[in-house]
Amino acid sequence: MREQADLLPGTLDVLILKAVSLGALHGYGILLRIEQITRGALLVEQGALYPALYRLEHQGLLTSEWGTSDNNRRAKFYTLTTAGAKRLRDETDSWKRLASAMSSALKARPEQA
């Protein structure tokens, strides 16, 4: 079993937006895609996905629609709205800044101080 890390607060929302940006998905599909794109490195509690989905939908970042799943069952599919796409871009930028700042900070050696 690979080592898994707990999610930082707020990261689940970004992950969901990213997952949905790659194509409309139902809840379980989103879980699978997050696992796939994080290569299973992040631990998502399955049920916790739904309050986040409802919140994002409430904020107008996602819309949902009932459709039919691969196994012919009624399922709710989420798609990214324009506002959601914009939020994803913003979040990506700030994550990149934060990540590079954090990594350069953590790489710092004594002579640089």
Place this chain on the structure above:
Amino acid sequence: MLTRIIAFCRAAWRRARFEADMDDEMRFHMECRAAVLARGGVPPEEAERRARIEFGNAAVYRDRCRDSRRLTVLDDLRIDLRFALRNIRKDAFLSTAIVATLGVGIGATTAMFSAVNAALLRPLPFPDPGQLVMVYSGTDGPTPVFGPDYVEWRENCRVCVDVAALTQWPSTIAGGTAPERELIGRVTPSFFTTLGVSPMIGRGFLPDEMGRGPLGNTDQPVEKPAVILAASFWRRQFGGDPAVLGRTVRIDGEVATVVGVMPDGFNFPDRAQAWMPASVLSTRSNAYLHVVTRLRRGISISQADAEFKTLLARLQVQAPDERRVTTVHLVPLQEDLVGDVRTSLVIFSAAVGLVLLIACANVANLLLAQAASRPREIAIRTILGAGRARLVRQLLTESLVLSIAGGISGIIVASAILDVFRGMVPEAVPRLNAIAIDGWALVFVAVLSLLTGLTFGLAPAWRTAAVNLHTGLKSAGARGSGGSESARLRGLLVVTEVALALVLLMGAGLLLKSFVTLRTRPLGFTPDRVVIANVTLPEASYSTAARLDTYFREAFAGVQSDPDLEAAGLVSALPLARTGARIRGDVTAEGEATERKGLMVHKIAVGGDYFRAMGIGLIRGRVFDVHDDANAPGVFVISQSLADRLWRGQSPLGRHVAIWNGEMREIVGIVADVKQDGLRQGAVPAVYQPIEQVPDRRQWLVRDMTFVLRPSGSAALAVQRLRTSLLRIDGNVPLYDVAPLREVVAADAADPRFYALLMGVFSLIAFALSIAGIYGVVSYSVRQRTHELGVRMALGAPRSHVVRLVLRDGMVLVGIGAVLGLVASYAATRTLSSFLFRVGVTDPLTFVTVPAILCLVALVACYVPARRATATDPLSALRYE
């Protein structure tokens, strides 16, 4: 924001659908997961179980999903409401007390609001009423204006859309089902257009329909007399028949053609039942016109004032006239109609606001007492995870439920108050006959209920929610610790209540004293059993003094044979009434060249046995008798005060005086002074003369007369006989405004009576509430201290000592409240100064008596629980835990 609201609403309305979808979505998730696990070789049941475990606590997530849609607010509200109702039912007595208290407070406030709304806030029923302004001559305070002034303004005012002049007086209208005596507005043709109201049927007046002047001046001859009827009169007298147009009616005997009917509710000014064209005199001899103008849109009162100022100055330069109005006084029409009622409404609104505050304080007190008994419940809820905010919200829900119930009972109380109110409103208060609980009043109740709920609920809720877990759980539940902070808060509330109640009581005391002073003034006559009835003889058919004399002689012949009549008289100006020709003027004494300066006397014509019928005491000499007729030498009876003013200390009998620069007539009698103009006025000297001796050119003095009957038997029968006898003489002359003389006297004090009564009711409510508050606080503290008091008594403290101990606690609060109330009263009662008659705003008697009574009653309220405390057996008190 909007999308969120829409989402919330959609979620709320489709709550069931939302729940089903959410379940379905989560179940789908678990099915997918189970399917994956099953494919990996896990047995189906085990796969389902594991899928559920991996999913986590579905109930919590569902709740969080709802939360993200703000659905929990509704859930909480429902729970709070259910809980509140359960609590309210649990303590039904307390809840009833709270709802009743609030009902009285909110009801009284709402009734007052309806009155204020009717008189001050509701716009006049005219289009764009804000632009309507009354224009008075402002030289000696606001007074009516001369005809030529009105004409000049109408022709020259650049800021006015139109200007109209009006006046009104009562006339007899015959021609419908029965002759009626009604107020008739005498108006210029521009009247209806200025107000912006057109007749419902027919037309307004034409410029050539100008009529006679009010004092008989025929400045412009009447071409075609026309009359416009009020809708109410038209329905009453003509059954609402549109064919009334073109029909003729007789107004004071004068024939006039009906040309229009005004819409319902239009009775301006006052209660006019018809309108006739007013004449506008071309000379500045009599100022009787009231002028109303509609200002152009966007023109303010101050702009109009400036325009009038320049206009008047310019006119004075162009055509100087020393009698021209040189300053005007502009009053918005609404203000003009409401007049000095504004002050009283403001004062009584403040009073009723205090009542409501006291009610709130009382309810807060009750809630605090109740809260003291539930720290255990609150502690348990706190342990189970309820935050302070959540607890406050729940407790506030309880008080809001109570306040809404209070608001509903308040509506009932308010409509009951208004029913009583409508019957008592003084006639002088315009626009109040139409007060009712309307939509605005309901909005007012709703807002008031919420505000009161918050006012009385917040402090107790905050206090209660901050429970100390340790002591809270320890307390037995039924009997709480209360705590010193809570006790202080309750004490503070009682002090406030007592102070506010004292202010109201003081106001009521002053008004009551003023009213009593007014009503116990000597009248100069004895109104008991006396009935009065008015009659007006139209000029058209009674143009000469001889015809008037004949009428009255026949009238008396009809009633004097009545064995049930002790005395019957006739007077031109009944004391304290507003009827008839009320004339005050100069008097010239025998041997003096000119009239006495600064001496104004009432000139009153009397007939029959007037003095005996009124019970006016004869002091010296004699009263008139049948021999004092037109052919006999002229005689006068004068009042005591006139005798004193003219010949102090000497007998005036046999001396002569003249009125109206007429001939000298002999004084044959002196009668007691009578309150002629009003109870507030002092003795105004009067000269009486027999109606038969009124000179021909003054016969208008005896046109409006009042019969005064002093029956020995049934008053109704006496009036009936008089009516029959009068109708036999002339069927077109109705007897009107028949009333007991007591009522006429009472009507003169109607305003003070009304104000005293209103303030009295308010202050008694406040008084009762605050006494209940004191009683509540003291009995609560006695219950709290049962144990301590038991110990004291067991150790041998005498009962009186224990009673004093308890009394002191309560009376300290009362004392502080009374002192604060006295200080506040000292500041507040001066607003009443214009309502008081011969009573100072800091009347010492009132300022001592009222607080004394308050303290005395409060003492009793404290004594009852104190007595109960000592009545308990010390042993059982010690066991009480």
